[in-house]
Amino acid sequence: MIKAWIEAMRLRTLPVSLAGVAAAWGVAMTNPAGYSPKVVIACCLFALLCQISSNFANEYFDFKNGLDRPGREGPRRGVTEGDITPSAMRNATFITLVVACLIGLWIAWQGGWWLIAAGIVIALGVIAYSSGPYPLSHHGLGEVAVIFFFGIIPVNLTVYVATGYFMTEALLLSVAIGLMGANVLIVNNYRDIEDDRAVNKRTLAVILGQQSVAKIYMLNGLISQAVMIPVWDKMASGWIISALYLLIHVILWRMLISRQGASLTPVLGMTAVTMFLFSLLFVGVALLT
Numbered sequence: 439m440i441k442a443w444i445e446a447m448r449l450r451t452l453p454v455s456l457a458g459v460a461a462a463w464g465v466a467m468t469n470p471a472g473y474s475p476k477v478v479i480a481c482c483l484f485a486l487l488c489q490i491s492s493n494f495a496n497e498y499f500d501f502k503n504g505l506d507r508p509g510r511e512g513p514r515r516g517v518t519e520g521d522i523t524p525s526a527m528r529n530a531t532f533i534t535l536v537v538a539c540l541i542g543l544w545i546a547w548q549g550g551w552w553l554i555a556a557g558i559v560i561a562l563g564v565i566a567y568s569s570g571p572y573p574l575s576h577h578g579l580g581e582v583a584v585i586f587f588f589g590i591i592p593v594n595l596t597v598y599v600a601t602g603y604f605m606t607e608a609l610l611l612s613v614a615i616g617l618m619g620a621n622v623l624i625v626n627n628y629r630d631i632e633d634d635r636a637v638n639k640r641t642l643a644v645i646l647g648q649q650s651v652a653k654i655y656m657l658n659g660l661i662s663q664a665v666m667i668p669v670w671d672k673m674a675s676g677w678i679i680s681a682l683y684l685l686i687h688v689i690l691w692r693m694l695i696s697r698q699g700a701s702l703t704p705v706l707g708m709t710a711v712t713m714f715l716f717s718l719l720f721v722g723v724a725l726l727t
Contacts, residue, residue: 442521448493450707453714454619455485460717462596464724465608473600481596487538492564494531499568549599578642581620589616614662618713629702659687679719
């Protein structure tokens with residue numbers, strides 16, 4: 439039972455939410471007036487819980503809408519396979535989201551009550567990703583949602599709450615992180631294309647085809663480093679990070695286009711870990727700047 443819940447959390451994808459907050463931490467370190475470490479920790483917990491809740495919701499609503507089937511590619515789906523009851527998954531989704539919202543209220547208390555509006559948007563995004571009248575992940579908008587909810591929003595808001603300022607470096611970095619996060623979802627949907635097509639789940643991979651989304655995967659990685667050029671002008675050694683990232687990115691892209699089905703699951707995990715590694719190295723460069 440515990441193994442089924444751990445699988446439902448999608449541990450391979452959790453570095454996506456950690457990467458955004460880690461990147462924001464690096465930017466906050468460069469603020470001459472300092473920053474609040476406890477706020478960064480709270481933002482990290484908030485981001486993790488939101489992603490876990492989103493993963494739970496995705497599994498529950500895909501089962502409810504008949505979009506999952508036993509034996510599908512990718513991680514074992516606990517609800518579909520009978521390891522977890524639908525009601526338990528539904529309750530876990532909302533309990534996790536409620537805990538995240540409570541942490542969000544504390545963050546709003548630290549940074550300003552207007553942040554509650556941002557928190558509501560994030561909570562709605564968690565649910566709208568897989569459910570509602572127009573589920574984003576079922577209409578080719580999952581990658582766009584990731585760019586905003588795992589890149590632009592968390593990086594910029596974490597920096598603001600931790601320092602009291604919006605910073606240009608945070609905006610550029612948030613776009614880079616968002617594009618890297620979108621690549622994690624691209625691998626997921628590239629792998630699951632046949633299962634998704636069979637149940638008419640219109641992911642970007644289903645709509646455009648594998649060759650096109652593979653090109654988008656490559657392009658996202660290139661653009662993510664192009665937007666970092668102004669940031670590296672202030673952090674000279676950062677060029678090494680971009681070079682390392684691009685090297686790994688090309689290797690992963692070649693793995694993506696040469697594999698099918700379950701053999702792509704490690705590529706998904708490595709894409710997420712590479713994103714997280716980029717963020718950690720950014721923090722290291724920030725410490726030395």
